[in-house]
Amino acid sequence: MSYSTPPGGPGSAGPYGAPAQQQGWYAPPPPPPPPGNSGEGKGLKRAVIGLLVLAVVAVFAVGGFGLYIAVGGGSLPGAQGGGDEEQQILSSDEISTLLNGRTSALKSGDEDEFLEPFVGSAKDEQRKIFKNLRKLPFAESKYMVLKQTGDGSDEYGSDVKLTLDVAFVHQIKGVDVRPVSEWYRWTVEKEAQSAEPRISEVGGSPGAAALANAVYYPAPWDLYDDMYVKRQAHTITISARKNAADAERFAPIVEDSAKKDLELWGANTSSVSNTPESFLVVLEPDRKIYTKLYNNDGSDLGWDAGESVAMPAFNAGYSGDEDQLEYGGARIKMDTSTSRFTTSAWRAGVGDISRHEIAHALIQPQDPGAYGNDEETSIRAWVVEGFAEYVSHRFDRTQGEARVRGDLAGQDFDGQLPGQDFEAKYDSVGTNYALSYLAMRYIAEKGGERAFFQFAVDHYRQPTNLDQQLQKAVGMNEDAFEAAWAQYVRSNTR
Structure with missing residues (x-):
């Protein structure tokens, strides 16, 4: 070979x-x-650590939403700060709810709850994935933020869109000796402050630091x-x-x-x-x-x-x-x-x-x-x-x-x-x-x-x-x- x-x-x-x-x-x-x-x-340590400096952030997450820490200080690349006059339309609490809600619904087997924030073709794809995942014996399964691009604010108070690189952290009983992960990218949109956030697109994450082939996507x-x-x-x-x-x-x-x-x-x-x-x-x-x-x-x-x-x-x-x-x-x-x-x-x-x-x-x-x-x-x-x-x-x-x-x-x-x-x-x-x-x-x-x-x-x-x-x-x-x-x-x- x-x-x-x-x-x-x-x-x-x-x-x-x-x-x-x-x-x-x-x-x-x-x-x-x-x-x-x-x-x-x-070797792998440097390559994957270049990728996992973000994943480590998620290990210290509160409510599933990562405390962003970048090497050398500051925010992660792509996290854009809003000005004083901008309104926070999509909050960190709402993002946390998106993650924790999918985690709890997958564990409980509540398909309607799992699918609730997805729209369009993303909903159809997630319905299939949910049914497939429920066939496997997970010792652990949860969704955690790796990276957020966009801060969810808008000076006009409407129509915000951001992307979340999300780790599906999982451990299959008997198969995995430690939890592993697959990386997704979610596109999250919110039309107005009073609206509910929606996930309009889901695919494989492009990866961090150009590590596109280290996200272990797609799984079966x-x-x-x-x-x-x-x-x-x-x-x-x-x-x-x-x-x-x-x-x-x-x-x-x-x-x-x-x-x-x-x-x-x-x-x-x-x-x-x-x-x-x-x-x-x-x-x-x-x-x-x-x-x-x-x-x-x-x-x-x-x-x-x-x-x-x-x-x-x-x-x-x-x-x-x-x-x-x-x-x-x-x-x-x-x-x-x-x-x-x-x-x-x-x-x-x-x-x-x-x-x-x-x-x-x-x-x-x-x-x-x-x-x-x-x-x-x-x-x-x-x-x-x-x-x-x-x-x-x-x-x-x-x-x-x-x-x-x-x-x-x-x-x-x-x-x-x-x-x-x-x-x-x-x-x-x-x-x-x-x-x-x-x-x-x-x-x-x-x-x-x-x-x-x-x-x-x-x-x-x-x-x-x-x-x-x-x-x-x-x-x-x-x-x-x-x-x-x-x-x-x-x-x-x-």
């Missing part, structure tokens, strides 16, 4: 399931650092007119209602994959905290809809069949460079028009991709997101993808070995571990996947499976300590490990 290293390293998981010669990973493009910020050494509840939800012990499988028959057919395999991954993880990581208990999986056969999910710009790698989208925790406070941004969980999406779902061997294909993507989501909360994209400081791509491949192939070693042979056939192997960009080295992404798998399999065979899992967890938590982590797992530093692994590759691919 075009292995675009996500901020904080490739811990965001990635696309999966390309043809045999090009099987890559699947993460959305990483949020770029804010303008004027090099992003060096800070935004895209599907009628969202089909299959809840099982370890998975929540989602599709459009029109695709429910296929989703119903694939869901038991997705569930079995989650059960296997969780049992393997539990047997080897009993003391690891913040482990998801279940996983949200969206199954979508329309490529345009698949690429748009959680990625509003619709950019398409072109060959991926699945993606585990890392979701930063909403309430990761920012007060200085020593803070670490944590993840709340992940959202898995899979393109069911690809060969893993359509050939006669679809059961094996669905199991393979499901175990791989669920493995990414399983370990994701261990990533603090505080490390940069530099090769020496970020989570190594070969650890990220090698871990997911190992977990998947652990339950079908024959399939794994066949794929490795195919991906390494005819390759000019130079004895070096894959770098952070899976397209910059060797002839295919699949080659880098195969070599990453063999690196992690070598650790498991030499150090034991417990050492393998501990190595993966330790490296996610602190990728700057790779040498010490390899010493602990297999008794070698990075140079010695690479040399031994290269010989292992050659001996296993002759």
